[in-house]
Amino acid sequence: MKKVLLQSAVTAALSMSLMTTVNAQENSSLDIGRLAIAGYGDVTYISQGNMKDEEGNDIQNNVVARFVPIFLFQLSEKIHIEAEIEFSTNEEGETETELEYANMHYFLNDNTIITAGKFLLPFGQFGANLHPSWINKAVSNPGLYGGHGGNGSLGGITSILGDTGISIANTWNMGDAGRIFTDFYTVSGPRQEEGDHGGGVEMEVKKGDNNDSMAFGGRVAYAFLPEWEIGISYYTGEYSDDGDLNYSAYNIDFNWVGSYASVRGEIFGSTAETEGETEAEVEGEHGEEWVKDFDKNGWYIQGTWQARQLGKAWLNPIELVVRYSDIESDFDGSIGHDFEEDAGKMGSRIYYGINYWLEPSAVLKLGAESTSIDNEGAGHGGIVDDRVFLQLAFGF
Amino acid sequence: MKLVKLLLPLITLTISAFSVPAQHLSDASLVAKGAKVYGENCARCHNARPAEEYSKKEWSVVIPHMRAKAHMTGKESLAVEAFLASTLTADVRNTPSHESADAPKRTGAELVTQFGCQGCHQLKGEGGTLGPVLDDVISDKGEAFVLQKLIDPKFNNAASAMPKYPMTKEDIAAIIEFLKQ
Numbered sequence: 001m002k003k004v005l006l007q008s009a010v011t012a013a014l015s016m017s018l019m020t021t022v023n024a025q026e027n028s029s030l031d032i033g034r035l036a037i038a039g040y041g042d043v044t045y046i047s048q049g050n051m052k053d054e055e056g057n058d059i060q061n062n063v064v065a066r067f068v069p070i071f072l073f074q075l076s077e078k079i080h081i082e083a084e085i086e087f088s089t090n091e092e093g094e095t096e097t098e099l100e101y102a103n104m105h106y107f108l109n110d111n112t113i114i115t116a117g118k119f120l121l122p123f124g125q126f127g128a129n130l131h132p133s134w135i136n137k138a139v140s141n142p143g144l145y146g147g148h149g150g151n152g153s154l155g156g157i158t159s160i161l162g163d164t165g166i167s168i169a170n171t172w173n174m175g176d177a178g179r180i181f182t183d184f185y186t187v188s189g190p191r192q193e194e195g196d197h198g199g200g201v202e203m204e205v206k207k208g209d210n211n212d213s214m215a216f217g218g219r220v221a222y223a224f225l226p227e228w229e230i231g232i233s234y235y236t237g238e239y240s241d242d243g244d245l246n247y248s249a250y251n252i253d254f255n256w257v258g259s260y261a262s263v264r265g266e267i268f269g270s271t272a273e274t275e276g277e278t279e280a281e282v283e284g285e286h287g288e289e290w291v292k293d294f295d296k297n298g299w300y301i302q303g304t305w306q307a308r309q310l311g312k313a314w315l316n317p318i319e320l321v322v323r324y325s326d327i328e329s330d331f332d333g334s335i336g337h338d339f340e341e342d343a344g345k346m347g348s349r350i351y352y353g354i355n356y357w358l359e360p361s362a363v364l365k366l367g368a369e370s371t372s373i374d375n376e377g378a379g380h381g382g383i384v385d386d387r388v389f390l391q392l393a394f395g396f
Numbered sequence: 397m398k399l400v401k402l403l404l405p406l407i408t409l410t411i412s413a414f415s416v417p418a419q420h421l422s423d424a425s426l427v428a429k430g431a432k433v434y435g436e437n438c439a440r441c442h443n444a445r446p447a448e449e450y451s452k453k454e455w456s457v458v459i460p461h462m463r464a465k466a467h468m469t470g471k472e473s474l475a476v477e478a479f480l481a482s483t484l485t486a487d488v489r490n491t492p493s494h495e496s497a498d499a500p501k502r503t504g505a506e507l508v509t510q511f512g513c514q515g516c517h518q519l520k521g522e523g524g525t526l527g528p529v530l531d532d533v534i535s536d537k538g539e540a541f542v543l544q545k546l547i548d549p550k551f552n553n554a555a556s557a558m559p560k561y562p563m564t565k566e567d568i569a570a571i572i573e574f575l576k577q
Binding site: 135223 | 445468
């Protein structure tokens with residue numbers, strides 16, 4: 001009897017695996033592939049004739065280029081591997097290489113995906129979904145996602161765009177009531193910058209972690225497709241070398257995508273605990289230690305509109321873009337503190353652009369951008385920060 | 397008892413073999429569902445990428461990448477793959493095969509369902525919003541325009557998401573007749 005049971009168990013297992021082979025064969029009428037190479041690239045010309053750096057030297061116009069291949073592997077119906085490498089030339093004409101992501105998806109069931117490796121964090125929209133240049137409607141990034149070139153007068157809020165760890169993503173379908181997307185992850189977390197004061201939060205992603213603690217985060221979104229998606233993200237982790245200083249960030253993103261137009265925006269804030277010491281009353285002794293919050297907050301809103309709505313064939317490839325970003329940073333309420341480069345700044349940036357689409361994923365963008373820093377005391381006040389861009393971007 | 401043991405694998409095999417064709421990928425309702433899922437999801441983050449940009453094999457690898465990005469379910473992803481595949485021939489240039497001339501003639505209504513036009517277009521109030529409403533397209537833009545659009549969707553818009561279907565002349569004529577109604 002035991003034998004029979006064993007036999008039927010083996011038979012069951014066998015027929016189940018047979019079933020998957022039958023399935024695979026059936027799918028092959030659709031041609032199951034194993035490898036696909038995709039990716040994107042761009043060439044950007046930046047004209048910034050009126051700009052000076054902090055020492056008052058002219059900042060050069062320049063051309064930068066990027067080539068970002070993506071390697072996608074399908075190992076089985078359940079396992080998928082993806083990796084993206086960025087090759088870029090910078091303003092100095094050097095070539096830089098960076099691993100953007102490299103991870104494995106495990107499709108656990110119909111609505112659950114487990115991801116392990118280095119991945120783009122599901123935090124807000126821009127970092128995870130909108131930054132590739134053929135997707136980004138503007139040439140530059142929204143203010144709160146970091147400056148570029150020039151005197152970089154508008155520093156970014158966060159470094160937490162890509163990291164190594166594990167995530168679980170789910171889709172909850174509620175029929176006519178829309179759907180809910182959830183993402184939760186734990187990653188190695190932010191690091192401390194090297195510097196005199198012990199440093200702030202490192203804004204560049206580096207390998208490995210500096211402390212034992214992991215960072216946690218997640219995003220919960222409500223989507224009413226095809227038009228609406230609203231998400232809330234949160235992230236928290238210890239960043240200092242001894243693991244006692246916290247960095248946390250939140251983001252609220254909203255997206256409306258219509259047939260001809262789109263409006264997107266994000267509200268984004270972060271708080272980094274910073275520590276220091278008051279001056280000692282008696283020479284040679286330690287002062288009092290303090291921990292204070294360093295906050296950065298910002299938001300942006302972006303609108304796009306396709307001229308094909310006007311029904312003139314020659315206008316079909318044209319799209320207009322406007323984006324306004326606003327950012328402020330505040331060191332424990334004291335504007336003008338020089339603890340960090342960005343301490344106590346309020347700034348805004350506006351971008352106007354015209355895009356000419358050559359293909360669904362190839363575009364010529366012409367854009368003009370102007371940044372203003374509202375408080376003179378922060379060091380960058382009064383410096384012109386305007387530029388004109390011309391970019392050719394393509395996804396393939 | 398012996399017989400049962402012997403037959404068991406056979407029975408399970410047959411059952412499994414039969415359960416598969418039930419969701420065959422060329423199933424018209426799966427294609428229509430895929431067109432709908434595509435219309436609702438594939439322009440959320442970027443311009444929708446038309447089917448003919450990749451081969452069927454490449455799509456089968458790209459779609460899992462997008463399944464993760466878009467938070468699609470496995471079933472939805474399979475439907476999108478089926479929709480994309482249904483608009484592609486084995487030939488990379490997607491030229492219609494003329495073998496299908498022997499195939500039974502299909503009406504315009506059948507073709508519109510089968511090609512998933514309503515995944516992206518509204519007809520009589522039903523359908524997606526990625527593309528414009530088609531009810532009055534013939535009277536507004538003329539038959540020649542629609543004919544040209546179906547032969548080559550990019551002829552007037554290089555960024556069009558509309559697939560270049562491997563349709564025969566008869567198919568196109570039948571669809572135009574249907575759209576006139």
